[in-house]
C-alpha cells in the first residue's frame with residue numbers, strides 16, 4: 001500500500017486539519033506525532049526508504065529504539081497538511097539506541113521533523129511505558145483560551161485542574177487525573193522536553209505557560225477530543241471571568257465526589273480542596 005492510502009495516515013491528516021479549523025495552528029504553530037504500529041509500518045513498507053542520513057534527536061529515548069513515527073515537519077503549516085502532505089509530514093525511524101532518526105518517507109522538499117521532536121519523543125517514551133503501549137499520539141497546539149488563562153491563574157496543577165473541571169461537568173470524566181502546568185521555558189530543547197515528560201508521568205495534559213498545550217492519547221479521536229475538551233472548558237472560564245471575577249454558583253467539591261461514584265472515576269483529593 002502507498003503511504004497516503006493508509007488509514008493511519010489519513011487519520012493523522014484529518015486530525016491536523018481539524019486542529020487548523022479550530023484556529024489552534026497559526027502559521028507553523030503546533031506539531032503532531034504518532035507512534036506507528038508494527039503492522040501499519042509493514043503495510044506501507046514498499047514506500048519507505050532506508051537511504052536517509054541518521055540525524056541526532058537531541059535527547060535519548062532508548063525505550064523507543066527501532067520505532068517508527070509519523071510526524072509533522074519543522075516550519076510546516078497544519079493548514080497545508082491536507083493539500084500537500086508529502087511536503088508537510090514525514091515518517092521517521094529511530095535507531096537501535098533511540099538517539100538518532102532518519103526520514104523514510106515525506107518532507108520531499110527538504111526539512112526536518114517538528115522542532116519539538118525531543119518533547120514529543122520523551123512524552124511518547126513516558127506514556128508508552130505508563131500505559132503498557134496503549135498511548136500512541138502526542139499533540140501540541142496553541143490553544144487560545146488555555147494560553148490566555150496562563151496570564152491570570154496561578155501556574156499550579158491544582159488550580160488549573162480544579163478551575164477547568166468546574167467549567168463543564170464532562171471534564172472530570174474526560175481528564176480525571178487532572179492537568180499539569182509548566183512555567184514559561186524556551187521551546188524546542190531538551191530542558192522543556194524533560195519538564196513536560198515529568199508532567200506526563202502523572203497527567204495526559206501538560207500546559208506550557210504563554211505557549212500552548214500537549215495532550216497524549218491512544219488514538220486520534222481520543223487525543224483530539226481531549227485537547228478539544230480542555231480548550232472548550234478554558235473558553236468557558238475566559239467567558240465567565242470576562243462577565244464577572246467571581247462565581248455566583250459552581251460545581252462543588254462534594255458534587256465532584258458524587259460524580260466520581262456514579263461515573264466510576266477516581267478524582268484525586270488534592271484537586272478537591274476547600275476554597
Ligand code: 2HA
Pocket residue numbers: 028029030031075115116140187188
Ligand atoms: O512552531 O509550536 O512549539 C512549532 C511550535 C513550537
Ligand code: ZN
Pocket residue numbers: 029030140141142187211212
Ligand atoms: Zn508551540
